[in-house]
Amino acid sequence: QETVKIAYIDPLSGGGASIGEIGLKTFQFLAEELNAKGGVLGKKVEIVAFDNKTNPQESLIQAQKAIDQGIRILTQGNGSSVAGALSDFVTKYNERNPGKEVLYFNYAAVDPVLTNDKCSFWHFRWDANSDIKMEALTNYMKTATAIKNVYLINQDYSFGHSVRTAAKSMLAAKRPDIKIVGDELHPLLKITDFAPYIAKIKASGADTVVTGNWGQDFALLLKAAADAGLKVSWYTYYAGGTGGPTAVKQANLNHQVFQVGEGIANLDNKPSQEFEKALRAKYDFSLFYPRAVNQMRMLAAAADKAKSIDPVKVALALEGMEFDVFNGGKGSMRKDDHQFFQPIYISSLGDRTEKEPFDEEKTGWGWKLIAKIDTAQTMLPTTCKMERPK
Amino acid sequence: MLELIVMSTLNGVLYGMLLFLMASGLTVIFSMLGVLNFAHASFYMLGAFFGFQISRWFGFWPALLIAPLLAGALGAAVERYGLRRVHKNGHVAELLFTFGLAFAIEEVVQIIWGKSPVDFRVPSSLDFPAFTIFSTNYPAYKMFMLLVSIVIFAVLLITLKKTRIGLIVQAALTHPHMVGHLGHNVGRIFMLVFGVGTALAAVAGVIAGPALVTQANMAGLLGPILFVVVVVGGLGSLPGAFAASLLIGLVQTFAVSMNGSLSGAFGPLSPDYAATWLADIWNVTIAQIAPIMPYVLLVLILIFRPMGLLGTRDT
Amino acid sequence: MLEVRDLHAYYGKSHILQGVDIKIDAGEVVSLLGRNGVGRSTTVKAIMGEVPPQGTILFKGSNIAGLPSYKIAHLGLGYVPEHRDIFPGLTVRQNLMLGIKDPRKPGKWRLEDMLQMFPNLAARADTAAGVMSGGEKQMLTICRTLMGDPELVMIDEPTEGLAPLIVHQVGDLLAEIARRGVAILLVEQKLSIAMRISHRLYVMGHGRIVFEGTPADLRDNDAIRKEWLEV
Amino acid sequence: MSTAIELRGVEKSFGNTSVIRNVNLAVAQGERHALIGPNGAGKSTLFNLISGYMLPTTGSILLRDEVVSGLAPYQINRRGLSRSFQVTNVFANMSVWENLRCAVLWATGHRYAFWKNVDRLPEVRERTARILEDINLTARRDVPAGLLTYAEQRALEIGITIAGGADVILLDEPTAGMSHAETERAVALIRRLTEGRTLLIVEHDMSVVFGLADKISVLVYGQIIASGVPEEIRGNPKVREAYLGEEAA
Amino acid sequence: MTETTSSVAPPYPTAAEKLKFYGLWVGAAVVLLLLPKLFSSGGSLTTFSLIGISIIFSLSYNILLGQTGMLSFGHAVYYGLGGFLVIHAINIIGANKLPIPLPLVPLIGGLTGLLFAVLLGWVSTQRSGTAFAMISLGVAELVASSALILRTFFGGEAGISANRTKVFRLFDWNFGPQIQIYYLVAAWTLIAVIAMYALTRTPLGRMCNAVRDNPERVQFVGYDPHVVRYLAFCFSGFFAGIAGALAAINFEIANSAYLGAVQSGTVLFATYIGGVGFFIGPIVGAIFVTILSLGLSDLTQVWQLYFGLIFIAVVLFAPGGITGLLMMHRPLLKAGTFGKVLPSYLIAFVPTLAMLIGLILGTEIIVYYAVHSGDDSHIKAFGVPFDAANRYVWAMAAILLVGGYWVARKTWTFVGHAWDDATSVAREKGIAA
Numbered sequence A: 001q002e003t004v005k006i007a008y009i010d011p012l013s014g015g016g017a018s019i020g021e022i023g024l025k026t027f028q029f030l031a032e033e034l035n036a037k038g039g040v041l042g043k044k045v046e047i048v049a050f051d052n053k054t055n056p057q058e059s060l061i062q063a064q065k066a067i068d069q070g071i072r073i074l075t076q077g078n079g080s081s082v083a084g085a086l087s088d089f090v091t092k093y094n095e096r097n098p099g100k101e102v103l104y105f106n107y108a109a110v111d112p113v114l115t116n117d118k119c120s121f122w123h124f125r126w127d128a129n130s131d132i133k134m135e136a137l138t139n140y141m142k143t144a145t146a147i148k149n150v151y152l153i154n155q156d157y158s159f160g161h162s163v164r165t166a167a168k169s170m171l172a173a174k175r176p177d178i179k180i181v182g183d184e185l186h187p188l189l190k191i192t193d194f195a196p197y198i199a200k201i202k203a204s205g206a207d208t209v210v211t212g213n214w215g216q217d218f219a220l221l222l223k224a225a226a227d228a229g230l231k232v233s234w235y236t237y238y239a240g241g242t243g244g245p246t247a248v249k250q251a252n253l254n255h256q257v258f259q260v261g262e263g264i265a266n267l268d269n270k271p272s273q274e275f276e277k278a279l280r281a282k283y284d285f286s287l288f289y290p291r292a293v294n295q296m297r298m299l300a301a302a303a304d305k306a307k308s309i310d311p312v313k314v315a316l317a318l319e320g321m322e323f324d325v326f327n328g329g330k331g332s333m334r335k336d337d338h339q340f341f342q343p344i345y346i347s348s349l350g351d352r353t354e355k356e357p358f359d360e361e362k363t364g365w366g367w368k369l370i371a372k373i374d375t376a377q378t379m380l381p382t383t384c385k386m387e388r389p390k
Numbered sequence B: 001m002l003e004l005i006v007m008s009t010l011n012g013v014l015y016g017m018l019l020f021l022m023a024s025g026l027t028v029i030f031s032m033l034g035v036l037n038f039a040h041a042s043f044y045m046l047g048a049f050f051g052f053q054i055s056r057w058f059g060f061w062p063a064l065l066i067a068p069l070l071a072g073a074l075g076a077a078v079e080r081y082g083l084r085r086v087h088k089n090g091h092v093a094e095l096l097f098t099f100g101l102a103f104a105i106e107e108v109v110q111i112i113w114g115k116s117p118v119d120f121r122v123p124s125s126l127d128f129p130a131f132t133i134f135s136t137n138y139p140a141y142k143m144f145m146l147l148v149s150i151v152i153f154a155v156l157l158i159t160l161k162k163t164r165i166g167l168i169v170q171a172a173l174t175h176p177h178m179v180g181h182l183g184h185n186v187g188r189i190f191m192l193v194f195g196v197g198t199a200l201a202a203v204a205g206v207i208a209g210p211a212l213v214t215q216a217n218m219a220g221l222l223g224p225i226l227f228v229v230v231v232v233g234g235l236g237s238l239p240g241a242f243a244a245s246l247l248i249g250l251v252q253t254f255a256v257s258m259n260g261s262l263s264g265a266f267g268p269l270s271p272d273y274a275a276t277w278l279a280d281i282w283n284v285t286i287a288q289i290a291p292i293m294p295y296v297l298l299v300l301i302l303i304f305r306p307m308g309l310l311g312t313r314d315t
Numbered sequence C: 001m002l003e004v005r006d007l008h009a010y011y012g013k014s015h016i017l018q019g020v021d022i023k024i025d026a027g028e029v030v031s032l033l034g035r036n037g038v039g040r041s042t043t044v045k046a047i048m049g050e051v052p053p054q055g056t057i058l059f060k061g062s063n064i065a066g067l068p069s070y071k072i073a074h075l076g077l078g079y080v081p082e083h084r085d086i087f088p089g090l091t092v093r094q095n096l097m098l099g100i101k102d103p104r105k106p107g108k109w110r111l112e113d114m115l116q117m118f119p120n121l122a123a124r125a126d127t128a129a130g131v132m133s134g135g136e137k138q139m140l141t142i143c144r145t146l147m148g149d150p151e152l153v154m155i156d157e158p159t160e161g162l163a164p165l166i167v168h169q170v171g172d173l174l175a176e177i178a179r180r181g182v183a184i185l186l187v188e189q190k191l192s193i194a195m196r197i198s199h200r201l202y203v204m205g206h207g208r209i210v211f212e213g214t215p216a217d218l219r220d221n222d223a224i225r226k227e228w229l230e231v
Numbered sequence D: 001m002s003t004a005i006e007l008r009g010v011e012k013s014f015g016n017t018s019v020i021r022n023v024n025l026a027v028a029q030g031e032r033h034a035l036i037g038p039n040g041a042g043k044s045t046l047f048n049l050i051s052g053y054m055l056p057t058t059g060s061i062l063l064r065d066e067v068v069s070g071l072a073p074y075q076i077n078r079r080g081l082s083r084s085f086q087v088t089n090v091f092a093n094m095s096v097w098e099n100l101r102c103a104v105l106w107a108t109g110h111r112y113a114f115w116k117n118v119d120r121l122p123e124v125r126e127r128t129a130r131i132l133e134d135i136n137l138t139a140r141r142d143v144p145a146g147l148l149t150y151a152e153q154r155a156l157e158i159g160i161t162i163a164g165g166a167d168v169i170l171l172d173e174p175t176a177g178m179s180h181a182e183t184e185r186a187v188a189l190i191r192r193l194t195e196g197r198t199l200l201i202v203e204h205d206m207s208v209v210f211g212l213a214d215k216i217s218v219l220v221y222g223q224i225i226a227s228g229v230p231e232e233i234r235g236n237p238k239v240r241e242a243y244l245g246e247e248a249a
Numbered sequence E: 001m002t003e004t005t006s007s008v009a010p011p012y013p014t015a016a017e018k019l020k021f022y023g024l025w026v027g028a029a030v031v032l033l034l035l036p037k038l039f040s041s042g043g044s045l046t047t048f049s050l051i052g053i054s055i056i057f058s059l060s061y062n063i064l065l066g067q068t069g070m071l072s073f074g075h076a077v078y079y080g081l082g083g084f085l086v087i088h089a090i091n092i093i094g095a096n097k098l099p100i101p102l103p104l105v106p107l108i109g110g111l112t113g114l115l116f117a118v119l120l121g122w123v124s125t126q127r128s129g130t131a132f133a134m135i136s137l138g139v140a141e142l143v144a145s146s147a148l149i150l151r152t153f154f155g156g157e158a159g160i161s162a163n164r165t166k167v168f169r170l171f172d173w174n175f176g177p178q179i180q181i182y183y184l185v186a187a188w189t190l191i192a193v194i195a196m197y198a199l200t201r202t203p204l205g206r207m208c209n210a211v212r213d214n215p216e217r218v219q220f221v222g223y224d225p226h227v228v229r230y231l232a233f234c235f236s237g238f239f240a241g242i243a244g245a246l247a248a249i250n251f252e253i254a255n256s257a258y259l260g261a262v263q264s265g266t267v268l269f270a271t272y273i274g275g276v277g278f279f280i281g282p283i284v285g286a287i288f289v290t291i292l293s294l295g296l297s298d299l300t301q302v303w304q305l306y307f308g309l310i311f312i313a314v315v316l317f318a319p320g321g322i323t324g325l326l327m328m329h330r331p332l333l334k335a336g337t338f339g340k341v342l343p344s345y346l347i348a349f350v351p352t353l354a355m356l357i358g359l360i361l362g363t364e365i366i367v368y369y370a371v372h373s374g375d376d377s378h379i380k381a382f383g384v385p386f387d388a389a390n391r392y393v394w395a396m397a398a399i400l401l402v403g404g405y406w407v408a409r410k411t412w413t414f415v416g417h418a419w420d421d422a423t424s425v426a427r428e429k430g431i432a433a
């Protein structure tokens, strides 16, 4: 019996390994789920892991290796820097090897450029791009009158830059009274102690910090804040990542850390809660990538629709596809730029009520829903001009 | 402003002392055995993980004692069964040996403790703010780190000055046979030095583990900077390493605290250059280049004062 | 005191020592003569364990063949190698200090005595030994080994590169060492000095001892001198 | 007759110990000049100064009437002065042949050439072969220098020194550690190789000194206390007291 | 005079030897030509291309380490800058339709490497030894970090990319398919290897060796060791630039990792493991390390552990590198005594292999329990499936490991004896070992 192989190309060693491994386990869990339901078009799904060490060039070597093994679907998420290179590679590869096309499913790299100027027919993104998230976040911040002085701190690479530029322009438009008192960029995954940055934030008199930091760059930032007793509100993209909740609890920032994302465990939605329970029963982490669930389920749906697992046909089937997303509500894969649109949620971490059954990292604290932005409100325009196969 | 200066000085000194804590072992090994021990940071990591595990079982204070002993024993074994055999093939061979070792140690740590950070906490007896300035808490644990660094500095300095071991090792670097003929057991001394050096790294690990992250990639983040400390300070000079650690800690911390850039000083660049490399240079802030400061220092030192800050030997 | 029986040694596979027998009694001065390359240095190296020895080496009754050299040294055997091997980075004083095996047990040679005996060394006590002149280095090595208080010293070509006057002085030093009850095994090139201070002489040829006797015996034995020593 | 090497008021001190004190010395072209003196007198230091390895504290050094103090060793070498070392100083991992060839390359004008095949330079081959013959190491041509016996290494050291064809040669204890037989051979070799050139030699072996030198200078505590033809020196009481001792008389 | 010369100097190569020598290169060219026919899968073409690049890079590194005795921690700087410039060049050539065909583009990389070596080399090569090593480390970190700051030129973390098919075409080769890239790399590899070999045979090449052995003495035969080191550094930078250029053409991307410590470390590894003492050493090392780093991660999850252990083993047991190990046998082959050691090798091989299998098995079982406990215990390591939860498998691993070690130790002493015999016979026949 034939299998549908998906190459998982993400860091499994080095600084990014901790999140890369969680992603891998999530996908393996999802593959098992699909297989239990009979797989894709009756074929078993298998995730094959490739270690890219968060390095664009290494990713291309691994992608090439995957293709050489006959794999036609690649998935990657950790790092927009890698994503850009991979998308470019896949586009060129498909152009030069007609009939042997491969698809690239992006589950987490959110640099907007990937579905704008540098969009590609072969690239599909299930995560909301950075601009969409910032739009949602600033819409909420607009209403929080307590915010006066905002400090931006981000990782020095494409994603961090897009968070920073979007934050600046959107805040300026929506809340011109807010002052940006700091705008910091720091090296990606290289800082061991954020104390100097915290001192700077403190000295700036900020009451709010906006950051796209992820992985250890978030956990360590919060840890340093906790040590120094910095009390501000945090608007984040990835506070839920490994070590994040623990650090938030340590800093005792009860419902002062906000996160924008496409879902949380504590949504009042039966199926996703069931899924969360099953995942936690097996692994000691919570679902960090709800979009990966959508991605895998939509792959199965698209293959069904196309009655084939041929990449080109699957791609065409995915275009414009409507889908009931994992956390509830409607989503759709926009044909113009292959960006998936779905409801976006803003949540905060802290004490739970009985409405929030799940805690995070055994801290006792959990995510509480603050605001929901419907799919329609997240539709930002795109500049993508896609070259499609004839 | 004053607040930032005071805080940065504090943070800088602290970071510097942490560097020293790690670099002291490397100085001992590097200067005495001439081994560029690329696995030094790995022993630092082992110290942190051993410390984590032992403090789970017996508490932090026993861990602070046992973990370095374990790591030191491991280091001694590495010297005895590995490095010693490689020694005669020269420094490059030794260096690659430790390279390989660093790889292996990292993977072993990942196998045992996983790739995600472990929850290594500051002991509750030290988990309180030592003092508060400018409404910022200064954790007692950091004061403790400072104290340990200084104690280690003092103890090492005294032992190095007062014992003959330093002399014997230095002599053995050039003429190991001769040292043996004079009745000194060179092998045992090398083993001891390596063991002590790695144990020092492990002390740093146990102490820094709870303050920073304890994760399988923690070694890679600190490796090269330790060499910078040792070389800038001057090979073989412990006070030099101390001074260099402080210097680097302060320089880096202050650089982070500064927002100055050419565009800040001379006004924004004309938009004609917006998409050129000139714009990059124009707009980069001092804070952004903070991480490369130590290397600038290294290159400058090697060009203008090759023996390092307080060193006597030419590298 | 030292008795070497049927000593063999190899460099790789080349058989350098082919059964050397030597005996030295306490307090005795014995010279080992021979042409370049016959294996005199190798003999002392083998005794010290720098070259793996095969055979029996009894020192004060116990077999030391195969022991690591630091253990041999602790038994009271001193060695001054041919290439001087001073520690160039250390000062003269530090070099001398390293000769002391156990700082808690002072021996009969003291740092002060040494410096007094060799004013050259005293003047440079705190300079790096590496920059000393060739002759100064030679003296330093001998002194350094004496600091370890050996009962027998093996000295390999101590007068190489020394000025005639100093050669004489070294001869005096050796005599002084012997007077203080230390046995000496002297490996020499210069017949004159060996003849002057030795009680007994060995002549080596092709990895074996070819002659044994007193200086007077050797003086009388032209054949041996012609065949195994100089021209 | 012009001077090959001339030292004018040369002094050298390390820190505050002065090792060479006001040395004036002239070695005539084509002369074989021996420098003797007690250990630590500063003979090797003087060589280091002349060859550019060290800088004199004061004073000047002239090579064929041109001031060379302050030049780097390789610059002085290019002006025709070559020296050997008291401690053997060869290219240990290279074969005897290559050792000698390296010493020939600059002098034959090939310098840093990276476009010529070194094996196909006839004049280099010829010269190297000649020197190899001269120092009697033909049989050891392909042996790495580090594996030669001590005496062979000393011979190679001399070979390297003269290979460049310099016409001023400085030899620092060339026969140290050699047996009598070997010493004699070495002396003959040196005599032959330095025919027509200027030689400045340091030796402790008086038979070598008296057998070879046209002129002798005696250095004691960094000062030249006597200078003259061998007979004068032998008879000089100051020299006897400071250096020769009674024996050598 | 000439007569003495011919009897004393090493003889000129005979016609037969010359034939053998040139035949070797021609043979290499033919092999390179035919290789894709023998291994035709896409994977092997990529692998071969990477090996070719790595060969040039390692050989260029050995100009420093092996030939001139300079340990560099920053050789990737010249490789990376070559790569970056080539990416820009391809973009410029494509955009302006300049008549420069792709096969000439690596030269741009080489010249870039050369230029930066010329600029940075003079101060770096002032000293040798540890000082040089540390300066190279500092310079490398500086350049690599600056690459992240100068985003317009270096493209930040993501790097910059290009499309190699958009440049001027010759003979209708668009260099899209990997096979065309393979031939491009192969041709350049051959050229670069020949050039670097030739370099070792020049006066400069010889003086590099002299500087490595004894920089002090070099000064007294008329050479300035600093200049020698500097020139070697420049050549090394040039060839590293070519390697970087080929890598850039192969991947069509250059990012800051090209310049980084990992890249510099890998080339040091490859060169040393191959053997710095031989010209072909780095070639062997490049092949070995490339295959290892590409293949090992497919065979086992904890590849990094094996990677580390393999290096430790090579450093411990093969001080002259892999080539050194092989070359040790040359005198035996010449003397015809290789047969004496062969049987002992075969005897030693079996228990050693058993020991290694036991080690691997044990490691994988531990990994299974430490990392994947709960998953299916039927796992695969190095392509061999087994059941990690099976007690018999455990026992087997233990027996193989302990027993293998015990027996292997004995057999290795055999090897030692056989080796001694064989070499002494060889020596008696006058063949130096």
Ligand SMILES: Nc1ncnc2c1ncn2[C@@H]1O[C@H](COP(=O)(O)OP(=O)(O)OP(=O)(O)O)[C@@H](O)[C@H]1O
Residues within 6 Å of the ligand: C011, C016, C034, C035, C036, C037, C038, C039, C040, C041, C042, C043, C082, D148, D149, D150, D151, D177
């Ligand atoms: N490390 C070595 N490897 C191989 N052969 C060696 C080594 N050391 C010495 N030999 C050889 O061993 C023989 C004996 O050497 P040894 O040094 O004992 O001679 P010696 O009698 O002390 O002469 P010398 O007057 O040169 O000091 C010589 O032929 C020498 O070439």
Ligand SMILES: Nc1ncnc2c1ncn2[C@@H]1O[C@H](COP(=O)(O)OP(=O)(O)OP(=O)(O)O)[C@@H](O)[C@H]1O
Residues within 6 Å of the ligand: C124, C127, C131, C132, C133, C134, C135, C136, C161, D014, D019, D037, D038, D039, D040, D041, D042, D043, D044, D045, D046, D086
């Ligand atoms: N770099 C230096 N620093 C300090 N002192 C030095 C230095 N170089 C040499 N000396 C000292 O200068 C003096 C002269 O040394 P030099 O080597 O010239 O003596 P020499 O005449 O060659 O003696 P020998 O005949 O023993 O070789 C010695 O006392 C030596 O210790």
Ligand SMILES: CC(C)C[C@H](N)C(=O)O
Residues within 6 Å of the ligand: A077, A078, A079, A080, A081, A108, A109, A110, A111, A159, A214, A215, A238
């Ligand atoms: C895994 C994610 C945190 C990656 C990040 N969003 C990026 O675009 O680079």
Ligand SMILES: [Mg+2]
Residues within 6 Å of the ligand: C040, C041, C042, C082, C156
């Ligand atoms: Mg000898």
Ligand SMILES: [Mg+2]
Residues within 6 Å of the ligand: C133, C134, D043, D044, D045, D086, D172
């Ligand atoms: Mg001298």
